[in-house]
Amino acid sequence: MARTRCDRTPAWGALQAAYKASGQAFDLRNAFAADAQRFATFSQEAPYVFADLSKNRLDAQTQGLLFDLARQSGVLEHRDAMFAGEKINATEGREVLHTLLRKPASAPTNTAQAASTFIADELAKVHSTLDAMLAYAEIVRADGAITDVVNIGIGGSDLGPQMAVLALDAFATSGKRMHFVSNVDGHELAAKLPQLKPESTVFLIASKTFTTIETMTNAASAKAWFESQGGSDIARHFAALTTNVAAANAFGITTTFGFWDWVGGRYSMWSAIGLPIAIAIGAACFRDLLAGAHAMDEHFRTAPLESNLPVRLGLLDVWYRNFHGFSSRSIAPYHSALRRLPAYLQQLEMESNGKRVDAAGEALPFDSCPVLWGEPGTNGQHAYFQMLHQGTEVVPVEFIAVKKARHDLKGHHPMLLANVLAQAQALMVGKSDIGGHKHFTGNRPSTFLLLDDLTPASLGALIALQEHRVFVSGSLWGINSFDQWGVELGKVLAKDIEPRLASGDATGLDGSTAGLLARLRA
Numbered sequence: 001m002a003r004t005r006c007d008r009t010p011a012w013g014a015l016q017a018a019y020k021a022s023g024q025a026f027d028l029r030n031a032f033a034a035d036a037q038r039f040a041t042f043s044q045e046a047p048y049v050f051a052d053l054s055k056n057r058l059d060a061q062t063q064g065l066l067f068d069l070a071r072q073s074g075v076l077e078h079r080d081a082m083f084a085g086e087k088i089n090a091t092e093g094r095e096v097l098h099t100l101l102r103k104p105a106s107a108p109t110n111t112a113q114a115a116s117t118f119i120a121d122e123l124a125k126v127h128s129t130l131d132a133m134l135a136y137a138e139i140v141r142a143d144g145a146i147t148d149v150v151n152i153g154i155g156g157s158d159l160g161p162q163m164a165v166l167a168l169d170a171f172a173t174s175g176k177r178m179h180f181v182s183n184v185d186g187h188e189l190a191a192k193l194p195q196l197k198p199e200s201t202v203f204l205i206a207s208k209t210f211t212t213i214e215t216m217t218n219a220a221s222a223k224a225w226f227e228s229q230g231g232s233d234i235a236r237h238f239a240a241l242t243t244n245v246a247a248a249n250a251f252g253i254t255t256t257f258g259f260w261d262w263v264g265g266r267y268s269m270w271s272a273i274g275l276p277i278a279i280a281i282g283a284a285c286f287r288d289l290l291a292g293a294h295a296m297d298e299h300f301r302t303a304p305l306e307s308n309l310p311v312r313l314g315l316l317d318v319w320y321r322n323f324h325g326f327s328s329r330s331i332a333p334y335h336s337a338l339r340r341l342p343a344y345l346q347q348l349e350m351e352s353n354g355k356r357v358d359a360a361g362e363a364l365p366f367d368s369c370p371v372l373w374g375e376p377g378t379n380g381q382h383a384y385f386q387m388l389h390q391g392t393e394v395v396p397v398e399f400i401a402v403k404k405a406r407h408d409l410k411g412h413h414p415m416l417l418a419n420v421l422a423q424a425q426a427l428m429v430g431k432s433d434i435g436g437h438k439h440f441t442g443n444r445p446s447t448f449l450l451l452d453d454l455t456p457a458s459l460g461a462l463i464a465l466q467e468h469r470v471f472v473s474g475s476l477w478g479i480n481s482f483d484q485w486g487v488e489l490g491k492v493l494a495k496d497i498e499p500r501l502a503s504g505d506a507t508g509l510d511g512s513t514a515g516l517l518a519r520l521r522a
């Protein structure tokens with residue numbers, strides 16, 4: 001698979017020249033004034049998502065050069081290699097096949113996958129596990145004695161299920177209370193336990209590796225609590241969602257749902273890790289979630305570059321990061337049910353693309369992943385939007401709005417939609433009071449993603465869109481988006497420090513860590 005790092009393509013130099021010639025001084029207001037078709041040209045449909053990119057600092061020439069960049073970097077070949085099951089996660093020697101988790105059993109194998117018996121075998125395993133996991137979800141849903149479901153997991157084993165359970169609240173028909181415990185900070189679990197009874201609680205221990213210290217610590221405490229409260233039937237009250245079934249068995253859990261090394265933690269909500277979602281919304285709705293994601297997969301896999309939304313978003317991300325120098329992106333979901341989306345996207349993008357070396361281990365001579373941050377609208381407007389409108393840094397904003405409301409409170413939804421439109425408009429048009437406190441420079445870019453309705457299918461498509469745009473920018477930057485070595489060092493050091501809190505041994509520690517250790521022990 002030929003892959004050329006973006007800065008080594010002819011298009012990179014052409015983009016640098018275009019940035020100097022017109023990109024730097026690009027003004028959105030002039031662009032709209034000069035082109036009545038701008039909205040149509042820079043917006044598009046993708047499965048379940050309408051995207052308006054017209055309020056971005058892009059003209060047709062730059063966009064054309066960005067498409068050249070994609071072609072010359074080999075993004076499409078890289079994409080095909082992912083779908084074909086090549087081991088594109090080279091530092092871990094793994095395939096990257098989360099798209100297989102949402103591929104229907106009956107879907108024709110695409111060209112890239114046709115020759116692979118590996119893909120066929122894995123797809124069969126995906127569907128037998130999915131069937132078993134959804135059957136179990138229905139059993140829990142139908143079990144009137146179970147009132148509470150507690151997911152214990154962290155990172156990808158927490159953020160996806162939690163985000164989706166909240167997002168799909170309107171589809172929650174189980175009547176169960178869903179809880180998520182992730183932090184090793186005992187305050188979190190300790191606050192939950194008094195709300196629970198062993199005979200009416202199911203604990204889901206979610207960990208790809210079944211070694212993550214936070215999850216293992218919380219799981220052990222939950223099991224100890226369960227037993228101390230007279231609970232006995234572990235097989236009924238504990239299930240493990242993991243690739244490491246042996247470790248789950250050794251922990252004493254016999255009810256297990258597996259997945260595979262080729263599913264990255266932050267790409268795993270479609271696997272057995274999605275069990276809390278399936279319990280909350282039911283098997284049929286979970287299948288709709290997968291179907292929405294699959295529709296976006298097919299769009300990414302087959303749409304021409306020019307109308308391929310993940311490609312267009314990934315290219316825009318590179319344009320902003322490497323040419324405009326924008327260091328962050330703000331996520332503004334105008335739907336309170338999407339309140340955990342920014343946190344989910346932080347892991348998805350920053351754990352994937354927060355790298356300083358390329359796939360060959362060579363230091364990158366340019367910036368990679370931006371910082372992602374945000375809160376739901378309109379709350380963010382009354383917190384940090386001041387900075388977005390008048391701060392010294394330009395932060396591209398990604399608005400996400402939903403046309404249909406699923407409540408009948410009068411007036412709220414039009415007000416919400418008016419606000420999201422107004423914020424995007426204000427960022428762009430600005431307001432004149434030259435030099436004064438009431439001056440808004442405007443020309444601040446935003447992307448607008450619009451869903452007709454927030455449903456399992458549209459959520460699936462929205463998340464798959466984000467996964468693929470992260471793939472595109474990571475691919476252009478030449479990095480491996482599927483490993484996460486950066487989280488290892490802190491884990492190793494915590495293991496070293498923990499016994500020192502008891503012993504006080506500061507041998508070999510730096511002065512600050514030693515000082516803080518002494519203070520914590522005093």
Ligand SMILES: O=P(O)(O)OC[C@H]1O[C@](O)(CO)[C@@H](O)[C@@H]1O
Binds near residue numbers: 206211212487
């Ligand atoms: O599912 P596990 O193996 O417990 O890992 C949890 C999380 O820890 C990480 O490995 C590192 O933070 C994430 O990639 C992963 O989602």
